[in-house]
Amino acid sequence: MADADVIPIGSGGRPGRGTGRRTTPSAAARALAGQAGRPKKGRATKSADDVAAGSRAAELQGEPAAVPDVDGPELPPLDFAGLERAVRGLFGEDGERRVAEWLAFLRRRLTGDYELDEFGYDRDLSDQVLLPMLRPMVEKWFRVEVRGIENIPSDRSALIVANHSGTMPLDGLVTQVVVADHTGRPLRTLAADLVFQTPFVGELSRKGGATLANNDDAERLLRQGNLVGVWPEGFKGLGKPFSERYKLQRFGRGGFVSAAMRTGVPIVPCSIVGAEEIYPLVGNIASLARLLGVPYIPVTPFFPLLGPLGLIPLPSKWLIEFGEPIRTDEFPDGAADDPMLVFNVTDQVRETIQQTLYALLMQRRSVFF
Amino acid sequence: MVTGVSRDAGARCARRLAEDPSIGTVLGIDVVPPRAELGRVRFVRADIRNPVIAKVIAAEAVDTVVHTGVVATPGSAGGRSSMKEINVIGTMQLLAACQKAPGVAKLVVKSSTTVYGAGARDPAMFTEEMAPRAIHHHGLSKDAVEVEGYVRGFARRRPDVCVSTLRMANWIGPKTDSPITRYFGLPVVPTVLGYDARLQFLHEDDGVEAIHHATVNDLPGTFNLAGDGVLSLSQAIRRLGRPTLRMPSFTASGTAAAVRRARLADFSPDQITFLTFGRGVDTTRMRTEFGFEPKYTTAEAFDDFRRSLGTGATTRVSSLLTAGLGALRG
Numbered sequence: 001m002a003d004a005d006v007i008p009i010g011s012g013g014r015p016g017r018g019t020g021r022r023t024t025p026s027a028a029a030r031a032l033a034g035q036a037g038r039p040k041k042g043r044a045t046k047s048a049d050d051v052a053a054g055s056r057a058a059e060l061q062g063e064p065a066a067v068p069d070v071d072g073p074e075l076p077p078l079d080f081a082g083l084e085r086a087v088r089g090l091f092g093e094d095g096e097r098r099v100a101e102w103l104a105f106l107r108r109r110l111t112g113d114y115e116l117d118e119f120g121y122d123r124d125l126s127d128q129v130l131l132p133m134l135r136p137m138v139e140k141w142f143r144v145e146v147r148g149i150e151n152i153p154s155d156r157s158a159l160i161v162a163n164h165s166g167t168m169p170l171d172g173l174v175t176q177v178v179v180a181d182h183t184g185r186p187l188r189t190l191a192a193d194l195v196f197q198t199p200f201v202g203e204l205s206r207k208g209g210a211t212l213a214n215n216d217d218a219e220r221l222l223r224q225g226n227l228v229g230v231w232p233e234g235f236k237g238l239g240k241p242f243s244e245r246y247k248l249q250r251f252g253r254g255g256f257v258s259a260a261m262r263t264g265v266p267i268v269p270c271s272i273v274g275a276e277e278i279y280p281l282v283g284n285i286a287s288l289a290r291l292l293g294v295p296y297i298p299v300t301p302f303f304p305l306l307g308p309l310g311l312i313p314l315p316s317k318w319l320i321e322f323g324e325p326i327r328t329d330e331f332p333d334g335a336a337d338d339p340m341l342v343f344n345v346t347d348q349v350r351e352t353i354q355q356t357l358y359a360l361l362m363q364r365r366s367v368f369f
Numbered sequence: 370m371v372t373g374v375s376r377d378a379g380a381r382c383a384r385r386l387a388e389d390p391s392i393g394t395v396l397g398i399d400v401v402p403p404r405a406e407l408g409r410v411r412f413v414r415a416d417i418r419n420p421v422i423a424k425v426i427a428a429e430a431v432d433t434v435v436h437t438g439v440v441a442t443p444g445s446a447g448g449r450s451s452m453k454e455i456n457v458i459g460t461m462q463l464l465a466a467c468q469k470a471p472g473v474a475k476l477v478v479k480s481s482t483t484v485y486g487a488g489a490r491d492p493a494m495f496t497e498e499m500a501p502r503a504i505h506h507h508g509l510s511k512d513a514v515e516v517e518g519y520v521r522g523f524a525r526r527r528p529d530v531c532v533s534t535l536r537m538a539n540w541i542g543p544k545t546d547s548p549i550t551r552y553f554g555l556p557v558v559p560t561v562l563g564y565d566a567r568l569q570f571l572h573e574d575d576g577v578e579a580i581h582h583a584t585v586n587d588l589p590g591t592f593n594l595a596g597d598g599v600l601s602l603s604q605a606i607r608r609l610g611r612p613t614l615r616m617p618s619f620t621a622s623g624t625a626a627a628v629r630r631a632r633l634a635d636f637s638p639d640q641i642t643f644l645t646f647g648r649g650v651d652t653t654r655m656r657t658e659f660g661f662e663p664k665y666t667t668a669e670a671f672d673d674f675r676r677s678l679g680t681g682a683t684t685r686v687s688s689l690l691t692a693g694l695g696a697l698r699g
Contacts, residue, residue, distance in 0.1 A: 112607030116599050118649050119493040120567045196489040196646075199563020199618070206565070207601075216492040216499070 102128075119188070119217070120206035126186065130208050131177055137170075138177045141315050142274060148322040149182045151268055157222045158325065159260045160187065160229045162270035163248055163353055164237035167279035167298045170313060171272050175229055176208070178320055188221050189229045190214075190256075194294065218259040229270075230256045232346075235295040239284070245276040246361060248354050254339075254346040257328075261336040261345075266325035269349050271356035274318030277367050279303070316367050319360050323352055370396040370431040372417055372463065373438030374410065375403040377546060378479070381573070382437055382580045383410045391585065396429055398422070399438070417459040423466035426473065433475040434467055435584055436460065439516055441481075441509050442548055442635045456512035457519075464523040467530070475531045477583045478520050482536050482569070482593065483510040483639060487646040493567075494651040497536070497591045503646075508637035517591075524589075533583040538595035538650065541670050542573035543677030551634035552644075554678055558606045559624050562615040566602040566647025569595040572670035575663040582661050592659045593650040596667035602644060609675055610684030618645065 088096045105128050108114050114124040138144050152158060162175060172189050179187040189205075190213035196202035211217045213230065221228045231237065232252040240249060260267050283299030303310030326349060328335075335341050371386065373379035374397035387395040387409035397403065397410045398417065415425050417438060426434075438459055440452050467473045485495045488503025501514075517534060524532040539549045552558065571579075571594055579594050606613050616624060625636035655661055665673065 110607060111610075112600075112604040114604065116567070116601055116604065118567075118599050120565075120599065120601065120647075122601075193490045202489065203563060203565045206567075211493050212490065214492055216494075216496075220494060 119211045121209040122207040125207050126209060131180055134173055134177045138174050142318040144174060144178060144318040144320055146178050146182060146320050151322045151325055152183055157225045157265045158227055158268050159256060159265055160268045160270050161256060161349055162231055162272055164231035164233040166275035167281050169238060170278060171275040172231060179227060185227050187229045188226045190218055192234060215255050215259050219263055222263040222265050232256050239296040242280040242282055246357050248350055251346050251350045254342045257342045257345045258336040260328045261331055264329035266327050267349055268325050269323040269352045271321045271353050271360060273357060273360040274316040277316040278313035317369055321356055321360060323356055370398060371435045371437060372398045375399040375401045379437040380405040380407060381577050384408050385577045385581050386584060417463045418454060422463055423469055426466050426470045430472050432472050433584060434473060435477045435580060436463060437479040453512060457515050460516045460519050464519055468523060468527055473530060478534045480517055480534050480536045481513050482538050482648060482650050484513045484517055484536060485648055486510060487643045487648045489646060494649045496651040497593055497654055508639035510639040531587045531589045533588050534591040535579060535583060536593050537576055538569040538571040540573045540576050541570040541674045543674060545573045548635050548640055553609060555633055557612050557614050559614045559616055560602055561621055561645045562617045564645045566644050567599045567649050568602060568605060568647055569599055569649055570667045570670045571595050572665035575665055579661055588659055592655050593652050594655055595650050595652050596663050596665050596670050598667045599649055600667055600671060605671060612683055
């Protein structure tokens with residue numbers, strides 16, 4: 001009954017659980033809890049009645065044997081055995097491991113014990129929270145079908161260039177999940193500065209591996225051996241009307257090609273079919289957009305008519321095809337500073353994606369299946 | 370000659386230089402006598418905003434000038450106008466005096482990474498060649514940019530002088546008293562809602578060592594100095610175990626004013642943008658050309674600083690909870 005014995009001492013000689021007036025019983029209480037822990041281990045199944053009885057017995061005994069035979073920090077006797085059984089009963093063998101991983105993750109988050117890279121990419125958060133949150137959307141809602149994943153190098157860096165569409169940049173998120181799941185490597189995306197000006201969105205994008213689309217950051221990421229994803233059409237592609245779907249817009253100023261040329265990494269063209277139909281853009285409230293400083297305020301058949309419900313993307317069936325890599329390491333030195341060559345390669349990439357898009361559209365049976 | 374020695378950083382740099390037997394006399398300059406023990410450093414009470422400084426340089430035959438006298442906080446300098454006076458006019462006078470002194474062969478300037486500003490359009494890592502994207506119109510940031518401008522002008526006019534400009538990340542450590550350390554010392558740390566800044570720190574010992582390194586070696590140029598790795602602001606506060614108060618950005622300046630009035634910490638608008646967007650600097654050149662290896666990474670420097678603070682409320686609550694649990698179970 002040693003666990004009951006110690007109560008009178010811990011509460012300053014008074015029986016029971018302390019008065020609550022003393023604010024610092026911590027040292028004594030902890031030491032005593034540690035001592036009490038040892039005998040309790042042997043009989044973890046002891047019921048609460050037994051404990052109460054023991055407590056009364058201890059009072060009768062008077063001065064308990066608070067023998068300091070246990071010193072050093074011993075864990076407080078949390079009933080981990082019971083918790084373990086409960087968790088195993090609820091989630092099964094595998095679930096127990098998952099719950100343990102989650103608890104470890106929570107502890108790391110609370111104590112700040114995780115690493116960020118210099119771009120602010122938080123691998124821990126991405127792998128444990130962000131990607132699992134997006135995965136149902138990719139697998140269940142859009143039922144993404146991936147082709148040509150072998151065209152992405154398995155260990156070297158590459159620049160993945162894709163078409164942009166769908167009013168909201170969901171195609172970026174989906175590609176990120178697809179690449180992470182099929183290659184096991186994170187896709188580091190390049191995003192517009194508007195993303196980083198927006199609260200929450202900018203914060204989460206950085207933690208999810210995005211950085212500002214400029215040549216310095218792109219080359220830095222590529223030199224460090226990352227897979228980098230870029231959508232060179234930008235807002236022109238994202239916010240184009242539904243009538244112009246699958247017609248590629250101008251590919252920026254070709255900055256992505258010069259970044260790839262300077263670092264000598266291959267360009268992997270990526271064609272995304274299905275993203276155009278998630279929010280069919282039929283109009284644009286231009287005056288309000290100007291007022292808010294955003295590129296466009298979309299009008300879709302369901303937004304803003306249905307309010308927040310209109311924000312749910314239509315469940316189109318997606319096809320993502322990664323094409324043959326275009327090598328850039330065979331160009332002579334200084335090719336990145338030759339605008340004509342850069343424009344030619346940009347056009348080559350754009351044409352490849354456009355042709356693949358047409359081919360995929362021919363194969364598609366319907367928008368939603 | 371070291372300027373700004375009655376401030377903590379200047380005093381420590383001067384002491385470090387005085388400890389080196391290869392350096393002859395170390396002259397400390399400031400307007401107020403230093404509170405700290407300076408050891409072998411000879412203190413000269415002079416104002417760098419005054420042409421008298423030229424006479425000091427000539428009379429003492431100064432060959433190396435270490436300029437650490439740039440003030441970061443308006444409060445400690447007696448107001449923003451006085452701070453600007455010290456930073457900009459002081460630097461101008463000092464450089465004018467150096468230009469007239471043929472004996473001066475080296476100038477080391479302690480600058481700051483605030484010259485890059487902070488904003489949403491920043492690249493992830495600034496190299497020394499990059500220009501700031503977001504220009505600040507007030508505070509230390511503007512002063513530092515102007516100081517560096519005058520230093521560049523001086524380097525152009527006196528090509529025989531070896532000029533090292535050290536752009537240092539925020540110093541942190543148990544002995545540093547700066548707006549940033551005060552900020553992390555607040556019982557509840559306010560941050561801007563929806564943003565999480567990337568921060569880099571330089572341990573105070575590394576900062577002093579770097580000044581010494583630049584003084585004893587001939588390393589002309591501009592160098593970024595920072596510990597390896599980055600911490601996000603939320604991560605740093607979690608490591609401190611302090612509660613965070615996330616407030617929308619439009620309340621930030623009001624909060625800063627309240628904190629300033631309560632004399633808890635001294636915030637300027639450029640520090641608020643820094644704590645909103647953060648900043649990272651590339652330190653490749655620090656290793657290759659400057660030949661300096663900081664002893665502490667950003668995270669280690671922050672841990673060293675954390676140990677000097679008391680435990681935060683979150684840590685206390687959790688330990689109290691543990692104790693309470695223990696007592697209950699006992």
